[in-house]
Amino acid sequence: MLEIPDWLDIITRSFIMLVLLFLLTKWLGKKQLSQLSFFEYVAGITIGSIAAEISTGLERNFLHGIFSLLVWTTVPFLVAVIAMKNKSIRDFVEGSATVFIKEGKILEDNLKKEKYTTDELMELLRKKNAFNVSDVEFAVLEADGNLNVLLKKEAQPITPKDIQLYVPPEKEPQTVIMDGEILDEPLSNSGYNRGWLHTELDKLDVTVENVFLAQIDSYGQLTVDLFDDKIQVPAPQEKPLLLASLKKCQADLELFALETESKSAQFMYTKNAEKLEKMIQKINPYLVN
Known part of the structure; x- marks a missing residue:
């Protein structure tokens, strides 16, 4: 009976183990790739060691x-x-x-229980952009080792909800060009076609072949990254130009109100200028890049 060379046996075993490990890992689920418990961590290391031993341990029984x-x-x-x-x-x-900070107070006993030093706690807080402990209302160490932090109300950034500003839902950006090739499905999902895309590229003075990546955001604005990093692509100007036009209209109405001698015309210009100013204040967050 022809004896299989060791190198071929190792290749065969390794290939079988690679396929088997892939299937078993898929069976266990994505959690094995992210949040591991202590038990899963030990099992994962052992599974890898067993697979390596099976692949190279020629003197041992494969089964x-x-x-x-x-x-x-x-x-x-x-x-x-x-x-x-x-x-x-x-x-x-x-x-x-495990709670590390509660109502702004560090729980030292819980730190010792989890074998964390003050320096390590500060490092975890900095990763959450909390550089001052006095700004932290609550901090908890999750089972996967991540620290989640709740800042005090006065230390939290202002959101549109805080100022009662309505913000339309954001849609995911659609990648319409990748590696110089137009992707028709994402382009269609954005509600545009190739004709619109070529027009926008002409405004930027670039061709499809020179585009490494292009995306369309929720507001229909096209952003482009070129293969040549030395070429600077101008930022889209549609929204800033619209904002400038609205402000000019408002300034013109105020000027007309000052120049006219008619009381009714002055009232009309002033009233409309105020309406336009309120509208500009509402839409300003959406028009500023």
């Missing part, structure tokens, strides 16, 4: 390694299923959140 790999994959899967239905088991296996 024995497969059985071991299946055990280490099946058990975490079953534990995850059980944990979904039982909170006590879920807390034990996946861990639970």
Whole structure:
């Protein structure tokens, strides 16, 4: 019987393990790629070690390694299923959140419990753009090791809701050109066609072949990135020009009100200038780039 060379045996084993690991990981789900519990972390390391040993351990039985790999994959899967239905088991296996800051006060005992130093806490806070502890109302260390922070009301950035400003929902930007090729489906989803796209590119004095990436935002504004990084593409000017035109109209109405001697005309110009000013204030956030 022809004996298989070691190098070919290793290639065959490695290929089989690669396919098998891919299928098993897909079975376990995306959580294995992001938020790992302690149990999943240990299982993931062990599965990788077993796969490596099976691939290169020519003196060992191949099937024995497969059985071991299946055990280490099946058990975490079953534990995850059980944990979904039982909170006590879920807390034990996946861990639970730990409060580090409550009502602006650092809980030192919880820091020690999770073996975190003050420097490490400050580092986690800085990653959340909280550089001053006095600005933090609540901070909790999640089971996956991420720190979530709630700033005090006075330290939170102002949102449109705070100033009672209505903001229309944002749509995801559509990539309409990639690597110099027009993508018709996203372009159509944006409500535009190739004719419109070529017109916009002509305004920027660029051709499709020179465009590395082009996107259309919620307001129909086209942004372009070229292959040649040395060429500067001018920013879209439609919205700034519209804002400038509206302000000019308002200024003209105020000027007409000052120049006319007719009381009724003066009242009309002043009233319309005030209406236009209020409208400009409402739409200004959408027209400023």
